[in-house]
Structure formats: C-alpha cells, structure tokens
Amino acid sequence: MKFYSTNNKDLRVGFEEAVFNSMPADKGLYMPEHIPRLDAQFISKIDQHSLPDIAFRVASALLGDDIAPEALRELVTDAINFDAPLVPLDQHTAVLELFHGPSLAFKDFGARFMSRVMGHYLREGQKQLDVLVATSGDTGGAVALGFLGVPGTRVTILFPRGKVSPIQELQLVTNGQNIRAIEVEGTFDDCQALVKQAFADPELNAQLRLTSANSINIARLIPQTFYYFHAYAQVRRAGGTEIVFSVPSGNFGNIGAGLLAMKMGLPVKGFVAATNLNDTVPRFLESGVYEARPSVQTYANAMDVGAPSNWVRIMDLFGGDLEAVRRVVHPARFSDAETVRAMAELADRYDYIACPHTAIAWLGAEQFRKEQPGDYHCVFLSTAHPCKFPEVFSAELAARISTPEQLNSLAGREGKAFAMPADFNAFKTFLTASE
Numbered sequence: 001m002k003f004y005s006t007n008n009k010d011l012r013v014g015f016e017e018a019v020f021n022s023m024p025a026d027k028g029l030y031m032p033e034h035i036p037r038l039d040a041q042f043i044s045k046i047d048q049h050s051l052p053d054i055a056f057r058v059a060s061a062l063l064g065d066d067i068a069p070e071a072l073r074e075l076v077t078d079a080i081n082f083d084a085p086l087v088p089l090d091q092h093t094a095v096l097e098l099f100h101g102p103s104l105a106f107k108d109f110g111a112r113f114m115s116r117v118m119g120h121y122l123r124e125g126q127k128q129l130d131v132l133v134a135t136s137g138d139t140g141g142a143v144a145l146g147f148l149g150v151p152g153t154r155v156t157i158l159f160p161r162g163k164v165s166p167i168q169e170l171q172l173v174t175n176g177q178n179i180r181a182i183e184v185e186g187t188f189d190d191c192q193a194l195v196k197q198a199f200a201d202p203e204l205n206a207q208l209r210l211t212s213a214n215s216i217n218i219a220r221l222i223p224q225t226f227y228y229f230h231a232y233a234q235v236r237r238a239g240g241t242e243i244v245f246s247v248p249s250g251n252f253g254n255i256g257a258g259l260l261a262m263k264m265g266l267p268v269k270g271f272v273a274a275t276n277l278n279d280t281v282p283r284f285l286e287s288g289v290y291e292a293r294p295s296v297q298t299y300a301n302a303m304d305v306g307a308p309s310n311w312v313r314i315m316d317l318f319g320g321d322l323e324a325v326r327r328v329v330h331p332a333r334f335s336d337a338e339t340v341r342a343m344a345e346l347a348d349r350y351d352y353i354a355c356p357h358t359a360i361a362w363l364g365a366e367q368f369r370k371e372q373p374g375d376y377h378c379v380f381l382s383t384a385h386p387c388k389f390p391e392v393f394s395a396e397l398a399a400r401i402s403t404p405e406q407l408n409s410l411a412g413r414e415g416k417a418f419a420m421p422a423d424f425n426a427f428k429t430f431l432t433a434s435e
C-alpha cells in the first residue's frame with residue numbers, strides 16, 4: 001500500500017517511510033491511496049473470528065504485502081495481546097472496554113502496534129532510533145510501555161511536572177530499560193515545544209535518528225480499526241445487526257479509525273462524535289464553519305483539544321463533502337457538570353464505574369437514542385480505566401473503582417525522572433550527552 005499526503009495526492013510513499021516520517025513535509029497527513037473493502041463473506045461470518053484474527057485480516061487488507069503475512073500475523077498477535085470486551089448495560093446499550101492493555105487506556109492499541117512496526121523495520125547494525133514524545137498523561141504511558149524492551153529503540157518522554165495524575169506519573173517514570181522520563185518545569189505546551197524544536201534542529205538530526213510517536217502517525221490509526229470490527233462481531237454474537245458507535249473524541253484519531261473501518265465495509269448506522277466543551281468539530285458540523293480555538297481544561301482532560309489534528313483525515317475519507325460527513329457523524333458536547341452527573345447515573349443505574357471520557361461517550365449514545373429511537377445497538381467506547389482519574393470521582397464512587405492487575409505491578413516500583421527547566425539547550429545537552 002502506498003500512502004499520500006492529504007495536502008498533495010501526487011506525493012506517495014511506502015508504509016515504512018510513512019511510519020518513520022510520521023508527517024509529510026507539506027504538513028498534511030498520510031492516508032492510504034485506496035481504501036480496501038474487506039471480503040463480504042468474512043464480514044458476514046465475523047462473529048466466528050477472534051480479535052487477533054480480525055486484526056490480522058484488517059491489517060493485511062490495509063498493508064497488502066508491505067509486511068510478509070507470517071511476520072504480520074506475529075506482529076499483530078504480539079501487539080494486540082489483550083481483549084476489548086463488549087459489556088452489555090441493557091438490551092440495546094453496551095460499552096466497548098478498550099482499557100485492558102498495559103497502560104489502561106485505548107492508546108495501547110496504537111502505541112503497541114506502531115512500536116512493533118518500527119521494530120520490524122529496524123535492521124541490525126542500524127543507528128538506534130530515538131523516539132521523542134511529549135505527553136499530558138495517557139500518550140506517554142502507552143508509548144513507553146509500547147516500546148519497552150523493543151531492541152534498537154530509545155524513548156525519551158517529556159511531561160509537565162505535577163500536571164499528570166499519580167498513576168500516569170508512575171507509568172512514565174518506573175520503566176527503566178530503554179525508557180527515560182524528563183519532568184519539565186513548565187506546561188504540556190512547553191514539553192511539546194521542546195520536542196518540536198528538537199525535530200527542527202539540524203545538529204541534533206545529524207547526530208541522532210529522531211522519530212516522533214505522536215497520534216497522527218498512520219501506524220497508530222490502523223490498529224484502532226481492529227476493535228470496531230471486533231465490536232461488530234460481539235454485537236452479532238448477541239443477536240444484533242445494526243450499530244451506532246459513540247466515540248469520546250479529542251484529536252479525532254479514534255473516531256477517524258471507526259470511519260475508516262466503515263469505508264472498509266463494516267456495516268454501521270452512524271457515529272456520535274462526543275466531545276467535552278472543546279467542541280470545534282461539533283460546532284463545525286452544526287454551522288459549517290471550521291474555527292479552532294485554544295483548548296479549555298475539563299475533567300475529561302485527554303480530550304482537551306481545540307484543534308483536532310486528525311479531522312483532515314476524516315474530511316479526506318469523505319472526499320471533502322461536509323454533507324456526506326453529516327449523514328454519518330452526529331455531534332454531541334457535554335459540560336463537566338453533565339459528565340459528573342453521568343458518572344453518578346451510570347453507577348446508580350447499572351453499577352458501572354466509568355472514567356469521565358467514557359461517561360461523555362455514554363451521554364452521546366443517550367442523546368442519539370432520544371433523537372432517533374429504534375431497534376439498533378448503541379456501543380459507546382470506554383477509552384480509559386477509571387482508576388487513572390480518581391480525583392474526578394466523589395469519595396463514594398472512588399471507593400467503588402476496581403484495582404486492575406496492571407496497577408499492582410506498579411506499586412512499590414522505583415521511579416526516576418530527570419528534572420529539567422523548559423529550556424532547549426538543556427534538552428539538547430541531555431539528548432547528546434547520553435548517546
């Protein structure tokens with residue numbers, strides 16, 4: 001498969017180049033040059049297939065022979081080594097739990113697949129790959145755990161001191177091996193600026209083989225299609241056929257993958273793009289005017305994005321036709337007050353403890369059901385385990401959060417982070433000194 005830039009369809013590169021570049025030089029995003037349709041026979045019998053099986057079929061369709069079948073099957077099975085169960089709440093509503101991976105958030109799908117793809121392409125004797133990642137919380141943990149122990153790679157994570165949750169911080173600083181964490185005296189924006197400056201620095205790039213693990217990498221998008229097919233397989237097993245997905249959205253990578261899955265032949269009735277008050281996309285869908293805004297802080301902080309970077313991919317999937325997008329993607333936005341009420345209601349009504357992002361997805365599903373009653377299944381996506389956000393819960397609800405086994409292995413581990421001012425020279429010295 002070749003990939004073009006959304007800014008220039010004549011520019012085409014192979015998968016390996018798209019993965020290591022992350023972003024084309026013209027600042028577009030990579031997209032597959034054609035969208036393969038999955039075999040109708042496979043879709044009609046999908047309920048007989050397991051998640052690793054589905055993942056392999058979807059990845060092969062998208063990548064063609066870029067990676068040999070045996071190697072691809074092994075890679076996918078190693079990357080997606082945890083389940084994404086569909087948990088029914090009532091007859092027509094179910095939650096797709098995407099947080100059973102090592103970092104307890106759905107970003108494990110993207111990070112683990114991407115790290116293994118990069119590992120696959122690294123040849124022995126080649127220069128070490130230096131992965132730089134700035135994080136406000138979830139991405140850093142998933143990337144760190146994704147690359148942990150992958151030969152030929154070294155990861156440097158930058159996070160803002162005191163601004164990530166205690167569990168997120170433990171996931172960043174306790175890895176050791178090929179993972180290093182830098183605690184920056186500053187904000188997430190400072191961390192991101194340092195990483196951007198490193199990529200633009202000729203001296204650093206001459207010395208190190210730098211790559212970025214950010215969310216626009218095509219190798220993070222592809223594995224997120226797997227669980228939409230897997231959700232459909234589970235709905236079919238439960239006797240359903242028609243699905244509406246409600247997706248808690250920030251950078252719009254997750255819902256973008258769902259739309260890609262639909263274009264590949266997954267039967268879907270519609271999607272709800274559920275946001276917090278960072279509602280650039282819902283406003284766009286309603287008014288037709290695209291106006292990015294600075295992000296505002298909310299309880300669902302992994303969705304605090306004012307300029308969603310994957311939106312151009314979605315427009316590209318629909319050939320730039322806003323009306324066509326509107327027929328499939330339904331906007332919804334919710335405040336912090338509504339989010340907290342939804343978390344309490346989910347606990348009351350279904351004895352289900354959901355993180356704030358997940359609660360927003362549920363609200364999106366409920367809103368859709370009110371607008372369009374019918375006999376379809378609403379599947380809302382749970383993007384993180386609630387234990388990652390204990391400060392958002394009332395004491396009564398916090399006490400009901402389960403402790404996943406991933407946390408037990410973190411407890412009592414030694415953590416180590418290098419403290420650093422938000423200063424590029426300090427960062428550069430750090431990267432080159434420890435080469």
Ligand SMILES: *Cc1c(COP(=O)(O)O)cnc(C)c1O
Nearest residue numbers: 138250251252253254302383384
């Ligand atoms: C990253 C993240 C999101 C947003 O996903 P996008 O792909 O950026 O839209 C939602 N919830 C959680 C917990 C996340 O970590």
